[in-house]
Amino acid sequence: MDHHNYISGTVKLGVSFGVVSLLARWVTGNTILSSPQTLIQYGLIGGIGYSLVGAFCLILFGLLAKKIYGDFPNQQTIGDVLQQRLTANGYWCMMTVLLFTSLCSLFIQAAGAGIVIHMIFPIPVFLGMLVFLSFCFFIGGIGGMQRLHQLAGVNVTVIFAAVLIIPVYFFIQDGIYPVYDGIKLYHPYLFYIKNTDAFWFIFTAIFVFFGQILIDPATWQRIFILKKSKIRLTFALTGLIWATIPLAFSSLLMIVLFGKGFENIYSLFPELVNKIQSTVLILLFVVFCLSAIASAISAELTATTSLFVKNIMGVFHTPTNEEKWKYTILFSGAICLVLLIIVAIQSPAPVKLLFFFGNIYAAIISPMLMIILSKKVQPFIVPFSAIIGASGGSLLLLVMDDFAAILLSFALSTIICLIVLLYRFLNNKRIASQ
Structure with missing residues (x-):
């Protein structure tokens, strides 16, 4: 099979697909694990805000996506675009950031899978992750975009079946008012609407989520395989539909919460499985969790491997089709092996990881906007400003909270990019006046 099909598939996608x-x-795993944790930590305002932020960022990126496709119609990856818009040093700087964030994102998803497996199955995490990552390797590491397309419909069907059928099943059994009264009795803080931390979370999450989408190789791959006239509508509908999923999943946890306290958010998952009772619905819930995370990991694995083979290895020499497949199998297999070892040793909370790397996502926004919106080759300082911003925000985590550090990361890189724009403007004005 031609390696081109591994990256882009064989057909252009319309709105529905x-x-x-x-x-x-x-x-993803963040959708499954972080949305209920956000609900508990920041109340209903935080839970609703989490959903709206994700929708807003997808819709906003859709506005940029059509321009990206129009300016680079024959490209396949984000690396192809960066190669055209950056100097050699700037390109390698940004590719380093991309590869780092992609591997970190894969780790976050694998950590989520490890948590779900530990909570639901009475088996060692290592054994469960071995089976799970082997599946992801064959789908995303070897199968590529074609295999992902074949399973995407099944995956989304399972997701919506779970988030629609299970809550309806419970609310029909227990009723809405008992759930409301129980939460008001045991967890009244969920209804507190003047929680300033929740609004800080929502505001900061916009920078984190938008930055994550801006440099997500898997999302860029999908830009180039969509029909140009359908890109904005596709992203807008995706955002609106996505917003319903974390809300629905949070409602699942409220079914367990309404009658009791809890030790931590993850202790509620086994209780939810026990409360479902119906074997069919338990199976649906388990398949939903693992299917969603496996789909996200497989998509990221395909995108990261494509980036490595086409935009890193391909820069040094032009490999044959057989060599591309060899590099693909070796690189994706190595990633899965490393993920297996790390997750088996340590599985941190996804929300903490998301905001730990949030400094990088926030710092990358302005440099990427300059790369996308400008028609000129950007100097080295533009991509390097992302590293400066992320480093500055990370250092100040020692003396300030996560939210302030993330906003500072964004501010630092933005100031540097504005200085570059101002210098260009003044230089062009000086040349024109001569």
Whole structure:
């Protein structure tokens, strides 16, 4: 098979399948684990805000996506675009950031899978992750975009079946008012609407989520396989539909919360499985969790491997089709092996990881906007400003909270990019006056 099909598949996607493909990428371990944790930590305002932020960022990126496709119609990856818009040093700087964030994102998803396996199955995490990552390797590491397209429809069907059928099943049994009264009695803080931390979370999450989408190789791959006239509509519908999923999943946890306290958010998952009772619904819930995370990991694995083979190895020499497949199998296999070892040793909370790397996502926004919106080759300082911003924000985590550090990371890189724009403007004005 031609390696080109591994990266881009064989057909252009319309609205319906484009939405399915994007949902299969963005309904992730964070959606499953972070949305209920956000609900507990920041109340209903935080839970609703989490959903709206994700929708807003997908819709906003859709506005840029059509320009990206119009300016680079014959490209396949984000690396192809960076190669055209950056100097050699700037290109390698940004590719380093991309590879680092992609591997970190894969780790976050694998950590989520490890948590779900530990909570639901009475088996060692290592054994469960071995089976799980082997599946992801064959789908995303070897199968590529074609295999992802074949399974995307099934994955999204399972997701919506779970988030629609299970809550309805419980609310029909217990009723809405008992759930409301129980939460008001045991967890009244969930209804507190003047929680300033929740609004800080929502505001900061916009920078983190938008930055994550801006440099997500899997999302960029999908831009180039969508029909140009359908890109904005596809991203808009994806955002609106995605927003319903974390809300629905949070409602699942409220079914367990309404009658009791809890030790931590993850202790509620086994209780939810026990409360479901119906074997069919338990199976649906388990398949939903693992299917969503497997789909996200497989999509990221395909995108990261494509980036490595085409935009890193391909720069040094032009490999044959057989060599591309060899590099693909070796690189994706190595990633899965490393993920297996790390997750088996340590599985941190996804929300903490998301905001730990949030400094990088926030710092990358302005440099990427300059690369996308400008028609000129950007100097080295533009991509390097992302590293400066992320480093500055990370250092100040020692003396300030996560939210302030993330906003500072964004501010630092933005100031540097504005200085570059101002210098260009003044230089052009000086040349024109001569």
